[in-house]
Structure formats: structure tokens, C-alpha cells
Amino acid sequence: MQNTITISNVNIRVIDFIKKEIADKKERHRKMIESVDPQIIATLKSMKKIDG
Amino acid sequence: MGKIPSRYAFAPINGNDGAFLFVTDEGCYYTIALSPNHQIFDGHDLLFNNGESYEISIDRQCDDSKILYDASVGYTIIHILSTNIASKGDTCTFFYVCDTSNGDGHHRARKFNMWYRTIKSELPLLEKCNFILPGYDGEEFDISLLIFNNHPNKDEYIEEFEKKLRSDFSKG
Numbered sequence: 001m002q003n004t005i006t007i008s009n010v011n012i013r014v015i016d017f018i019k020k021e022i023a024d025k026k027e028r029h030r031k032m033i034e035s036v037d038p039q040i041i042a043t044l045k046s047m048k049k050i051d052g
Numbered sequence: 053m054g055k056i057p058s059r060y061a062f063a064p065i066n067g068n069d070g071a072f073l074f075v076t077d078e079g080c081y082y083t084i085a086l087s088p089n090h091q092i093f094d095g096h097d098l099l100f101n102n103g104e105s106y107e108i109s110i111d112r113q114c115d116d117s118k119i120l121y122d123a124s125v126g127y128t129i130i131h132i133l134s135t136n137i138a139s140k141g142d143t144c145t146f147f148y149v150c151d152t153s154n155g156d157g158h159h160r161a162r163k164f165n166m167w168y169r170t171i172k173s174e175l176p177l178l179e180k181c182n183f184i185l186p187g188y189d190g191e192e193f194d195i196s197l198l199i200f201n202n203h204p205n206k207d208e209y210i211e212e213f214e215k216k217l218r219s220d221f222s223k224g
Contacts, residue, residue, distance in 0.1 A: 004182040005184070006183075007217050014185065019152075025149075029109065035066070047060075
């Protein structure tokens with residue numbers, strides 16, 4: 001099952017909140033990468049991807 | 053589970069439960085997170101779902117000139133999402149807000165839908181509801197809710213989620 005519901009007359013605060021969420025999320029992800037041990041990143045980079 | 057194999061090696065991100073990182077051949081960094089107990093559900097018992105409501109977020113950090121089509125990215129994301137959704141169990145719920153910051157929200161929504169269809173082939177009880185919210189400057193926001201068909205409060209949950217979007221997302 002997959003429904004699509006279009007919500008009209010959305011409260012402006014809902015939109016502002018979602019926009020802030022999207023911006024905050026990008027920042028959270030940026031910090032996640034910064035927190036990773038460089039050795040782990042080096043290991044991930046060195047591993048070959050598996051061809052399908 | 054895990055019929056869709058990961059193409060890239062990935063690693064959990066320490067200190068961020070439910071977050072994973074992989075790096076592509078082009079040097080792009082992808083982070084995928086399933087974050088529990090999102091603040092938007094504070095004070096709302098049904099949507100809080102006993103702390104088993106998760107926000108799915110996916111981000112890429114990359115030099116724009118390096119972005120080439122790479123099918124392995126999708127397979128890796130699908131693998132991470134399907135194995136983690138399956139491991140959390142069918143009483144959990146998941147939502148995904150498409151990033152519209154570069155005006156490409158609908159494209160992301162279509163891509164997420166394709167991933168969902170593949171995940172559903174492994175988790176047939178997983179259902180998806182789509183919500184489209186018009187913004188005030190012409191843009192639209194796509195929000196997806198994933199919920200298992202056998203969730204004990206499925207219909208009420210979907211109804212409350214919609215009500216939450218109609219009322220005030222920023223309050224409990």
C-alpha cells in the first residue's frame with residue numbers, strides 16, 4: 001500500500017520547522033563525518049567495492 | 053535478511069547509534085542515520101511509539117565535480133536501511149524528510165521511493181505513506197512515513213502523523 005496525501009493550508013510554523021530541520025540535519029551529518037577516526041576512513045577508502 | 057548486498061564497505065559511526073558511513077570510489081562521503089526519539093514527537097505518546105519512532109536521514113558530502121552516477125551507492129544505502137529496519141522490528145516506525153535545500157526535493161523523493169520498493173521486496177509488510185506539504189514560496193516538501201502493516205496502531209498512527217503535519221510540528 002502506498003498513499004499520497006497532499007496537505008493544504010499548512011501552518012507556517014510547520015514549514016519553518018521543517019526547513020530548520022533540514023538545515024540542522026546537514027550540520028549533524030557533517031559533524032558525524034568529522035567524528036570518525038581517520039584510520040576508519042582510510043580503511044573504508046582502501047576497500048574495493050563489490051561489483052554487481 | 054540482507055538479500056541486497058552492500059557494494060561499498062561501510063562502518064558504524066561511534067557515538068551516533070544507528071549511523072553509518074561509506075566512502076565511494078569518487079571520494080564522496082555518505083552518512084545514513086536512523087535516529088530515535090525525535091523531538092517532534094515529545095509529549096505525543098502514540099507518535100513517540102515507546103521510543104521506537106526513527107527519523108531516516110541520508111547525506112552526501114562531495115566535491116560537486118566528482119558526482120557521477122554510481123549504482124553501488126543505491127545498493128549500499130538499501131542494504132543499510134533494510135538490515136537496520138528489519139533489525140529494529142515491526143513495531144517501529146520511520147519517517148524521512150526530503151532535503152529541499154538545492155531545489156531537488158522531488159528527485160530525492162522519487163529516489164527514496166525506488167529504494168523503498170526494493171526494501172519492500174525483503175520486508176513485504178513495510179508500507180509507505182507519502183505526505184506533500186506546500187511551502188509558502190512555491191517549494192514543496194516530501195515526507196515519507198514507513199510503518200509495518202502489522203503495527204498494532206497502524207491506522208491511528210498514520211492519522212495522527214497527518215494531524216501533526218497539519219497542526220504544528222514544532223510542538224509536542
